[in-house]
Amino acid sequence: MSLIDVGAPRLARNGLRFAFYGRVSTEDNQDPEASRNWQRSRALTLIEPAGGEIVAEYFDIGMSRSLPWKRRPRANDLLADLTKPNRGFDAIVIGEPQRAFYGGQFLLTMPVISHYGVGLWVPEVGGAIDPDSEAHELIMGVFGGMSKGERTRIKIRVRTAMAAQAKIEGRYLGGRPPYGYRLADLGPHPNPAKAADGKRLHQLEAHPDYAPVVKRIFAEYLRGRGFYAIAEALTRDGILSPSQADPGRNSHRTGEGWSKGAVKAILENPRYTGRQVWNKQRKDEVLLDVENVAEGYETKLRWNKEGSWVWSDKVVHEPLVSVTDFEATKKVRAAHGHDRTNRERTRTQHFYVFKSRLWCGLCGRKMQGQQNHGKPNYRCRYAKDYALANHVQHPDNVYVKEEDVLPILDKWLIKLFAPHRIGDTIRTMADNAAALAEPATAPEPDADAAAKVAECDAKLETYRAALEAGADPVTVSGWIAEINAKRAAAVASSATGRARANPQGRLSEEAITLMIQALGDIREVIQNATLEDKARVYDQLGLRLTYAPSTKTIRAEMNLDPNGRGVMVSVRGGT
Missing domain, CATH: 3.90.1750 (Hect, E3 ligase catalytic domain fold)
Structure with a gap:
């Protein structure tokens, strides 16, 4: 049985139907199959005396406990399935609370589970969590703190051991060998x-x-x-x-x-x-959104000062x-x-709405953000960075102002997504996808591909219902992108599936429509939102801008396909 398969729901003979959730990460240094087995066995020991049985399974592999549920693929699937009236299970059971909840995640997740009338069973409580019990809330909070403390202790032990190995033994601890x-x-x-x-x-x-x-x-x-x-x-x-x-x-x-x-x-x-020499760099966990701690952290690699290096x-x-x-x-x-x-050098953080989205049309490199007279600009310094012996015709510096690009881009997007034009826009995107799609090869048919495609289609319908019920558009958009990626992989593995479900191996008009709906009112965001919110919409649209210095024009491309193929619309306008 696959670690991530969800079995077809079956009616329990004597009691509740349960969805099992478990998790294992690389930091746990455990075999995923063995970890799943003991967590599932512990869950069964809890529910079987009450006549319960597991009818669905959600198991995350390689996911750190610090990630919130919405950023763990299988936990995210479980949250999505909670919204389905015919979800097939009555309660959720976990094998160990430290595996499922980290820090304050229980307090953020339990209200969602309770909202949909689903129970949560935990071995340490001896049965179902009472959402109104202060004692249960306190116990789960303690386990969340223990989980966070355990992860911290693991990090300290590993880093201390590596520092000793580098200093005393001079051991090579991995990484790319230096040139030479x-x-x-x-x-x-x-x-x-x-x-x-x-x-x-x-x-x-x-x-x-x-x-x-x-x-x-x-x-x-x-x-x-x-x-x-x-x-x-x-x-x-x-x-x-x-x-x-x-x-x-x-x-x-x-x-x-x-x-x-x-x-x-x-x-x-x-x-x-x-x-x-070890510890030249470190990994810092930085909040994704300081205004919304529930979004969790992202890991960023940063340089340490020379005094903290280990020789x-x-x-x-x-x-x-x-x-x-x-x-x-x-x-x-x-x-x-x-x-x-x-001298101590200080850096001021500036926000660039086109960060990692604006490219130089001469050399094909990303343009870097830079402040000029207090305003955001983007530049390419190819000739300054690379030797002239490359014979690339490129000015020393190529500059473009953000304030010159932003209004033109927004005007174009507002026009594309106007109510009377959005249908034409979607058809154009689908047609361009067909034109750019690679010729299909003839892979070996996959007997399970049709079932996987059907499962993905069912989930897409569920996400559509969640949108109509008022679910968060940004969250649902992430779900849709993930499921479309899985669907594309399943379709690609079956020649018959490709012919039936997606003849050109591309996103259909329906899929594009669903993804655009998940983004909410794009025109409203573009007209009234902050630059940070605009940047999120640009990211969801897969926006890529290419600047041509000779003509002072911008080429804009949108790519909604999670596989990065062919959904493109272009615009040319002077900057």
Whole structure:
């Protein structure tokens, strides 16, 4: 039985019908099948004496407990199924409260469950939760706090162990090898359990082709050459840049040559001195919305100050530069930057409504936000970042003002989604999807594909009903995107399914209509909402803007397809 299958509802013979919910994450370091089995067994032990049976199952795999229910796929499905009159179950049972609820999640989730007349059974309570009981609320709050504390203790133990391994043992703790090094095998992992799983220890060793390049970069910089001059010379000499040398692990890079940023990163990397260095970066959990804590957190990678880095006590791999030369390069950089390293630098956070949505039409790179005279602008500095040896015709800087783009874009969207034009807009999007769809191949038929498609279609109907009942449009839109992705995968696995349900392998007019309905009144948001709300709508529409400096025009594309195919509308207007 699949860990995430939901069985067809069956009537319990003697008592309540239950939906089982469980969760396992990578941080728990458990086998998903074993974890599911013991959680489900514990739930059955609770409900079977009362004549209950499990008729539906929702089990999240690889989902952190810190994520709220709406951001866990299977928990989100369970919340969606609560709205269905024929959901097939009367109550929810969980195997362990720490697995289901983290921090204050119980207080946010239980009112929703109770609203739809569904009970919640928990082993630690010995049966059903009484939503009006202060004692039950207190108990569940304690378990939520225990869950949060357990996760915190795990993080502390892991980080403390890794710091000791880096400092005392000089152990390589994973990650991408720095340019100029490659991984060497040191034998089986010292942990017997990990060794039994085939895990091995590794160490950095000098790469025969790229280690000399690193030495050249340090030598040229100490002779007075700048980042840009070094990058240009390396590209001209045909030397592979880091992204060209390892394209599989640098797919996010352009791979067009050496950038001055790549040179700078090499000069700032202390691991070239032969010592292992850990904790240069950290993961911070940041609230998605400070006005709505229930939305939960997102993880962001941030740089630590040099004083908190963990250095190995001894040299553990071949140095490519001496400590003396490495410290000398730091002094040169400090002098060029007017000793910035000795001054505290502060950054002001600015909101950019087109962040990650505006692209340069010359080089195809994302344009970066920048404040000019207190107003948001976007720029592309391709020629400043990459060596001229790439022969790309590109100005030093390409600028576009946000205030020039925003009103034109909004006017276009308001026109597209006007009540008398929205039908034509949807048909145009569907037709463009058909024109851009890739030729269908002939995969092996999947016997279960038709059932999966039918299940997805049923859920889409449920989401439509939820919209009409007044459910949150943003939340429902996320559900729809996820189900459309699953539906597309099922359709793609069946030739007969493709021919019947989606002849061109694309989103249908009905699917596009449903997704647009989930966004609510787009015109109202565009006309009256804050920039933050507009940005959310642009994100749901899959908006992509491409700026052509020569004609000073913007090309706007909308892509509602979760698989990223072909739902596109374009507009051209002077900025």
